[in-house]
Amino acid sequence: MINIDYRSGVAIYEQISKGFEKLIYCGALLKDEKLPSVRELSAELAVNPNTIQKAYSALEQKGMTYSVKGLGNFVAGDTTDILKQRYDELLAAIKADIDELITLGYGRAALEKALLQFNENRGGI
Amino acid sequence: MINIDYRSGVAIYEQISKGFEKLIYCGALLKDEKLPSVRELSAELAVNPNTIQKAYSALEQKGMTYSVKGLGNFVAGDTTDILKQRYDELLAAIKADIDELITLGYGRAALEKALLQFNENRGGI
Amino acid sequence: MINIDYRSGVAIYEQISKGFEKLIYCGALLKDEKLPSVRELSAELAVNPNTIQKAYSALEQKGMTYSVKGLGNFVAGDTTDILKQRYDELLAAIKADIDELITLGYGRAALEKALLQFNENRGGI
Amino acid sequence: MINIDYRSGVAIYEQISKGFEKLIYCGALLKDEKLPSVRELSAELAVNPNTIQKAYSALEQKGMTYSVKGLGNFVAGDTTDILKQRYDELLAAIKADIDELITLGYGRAALEKALLQFNENRGGI
DNA sequence: GTGGTCTAGACCACA
């Protein structure tokens, strides 16, 4: 479900929380669905329980999950709200990068061409 | 010349090296131009000389500057090469974000409209 | 495990990183094997932790190790790749020396004889 | 006559002394021939006189030149002795590299082939 | 416990 790359330099707890974020964004985990328990995931990933706990706290603090004592952690809110929030993040990031490109003298025409190409042909998974 | 935000969570040495990178990208510092000496910048920014040293080492290691003992640190390479490298970084980042947007179901038409708008009206500095 | 010569003029951090490089080259340290912790090695070698840190950073930057916060430093990559790289370095060095010898008028016949002798009878450790 | 590369990381005084060593080795400067005066070379290379002085001191200390107060610096000794010394240095370096290659498991047959090839076809200047 | 960053300050080689 979630892969950890120890060499990436990214903190393990962050790789875990980001991993769940993506699962929620893409609909693999739905509203009120239960996340694996801390112990369970700790065993499965061979990761310190403190680290799992920290990942879950980060998710909760971001409003993507909620926790119920004695029951576990669950996916929060409407997926649509969460999605909208992620859309805004990504668009803002793209805008910032475009601004920098233009500031550095990258041609508008070439940029427009590149952007439309990105939109047409996706190279991703 | 360079502003440090102690609250940002970003390491000081990294803020400094990134700051110089931007000055080089935008042409404010040209090839073979001298950077402030370690002690000079240390005094100006009220930052420990070791931290400046670390920032300069990072720049040198990235190939953006070179150092000559007894003389100082200098901007390396042709600015055009460095710029090209930065263009590629930014375009790759944009592409990755666009890919994720589409994966998350963001409409291609809406995206195209947003992208073109970013390209037309810049909001940045 | 690693010996430091304070009189050699070579920076301590470099002696340490080179020492680990050799241990990795010769297979004494295998892929994903843990290096001693910064504090541990600092105590063992009676060297400041910062200096150990610098040696480890150099190794990581060279791609020979990777670090995980809270866990430690580990040997990276396939040993075979690293070995290949070292072979190339050594062969290039030999080639450069041979070129200089010939430029300086050292006889090809005598050189050939010497080279083959080196290859037959090893004097090293 | 002598080129200085400020980016090489090698100390300037060392580039200068090595430069003269090569000129002496290859016979461009003969026994008792005069080297440029400190001031002269300082002006020509746009290098601090202290640095030239240090380069000349290094040459003298190595026995490759001698200085006469009021007259200047001159090439010392028989070129043959100097050459012989250099031959020995280079051969020792090659031997050390070959030893390491074999220790690291590089095949003797492949090595022999490579060495003979280096001797036959020079790629240098 | 483990790595990463930072300060304060010393000392050295080099120009």
Added chain:
DNA sequence: GTGGTCTAGACCACA
């Protein structure tokens, strides 16, 4: 003056 290395020791995030 200029960069490079090192010690001593503190503090933080992470596991």
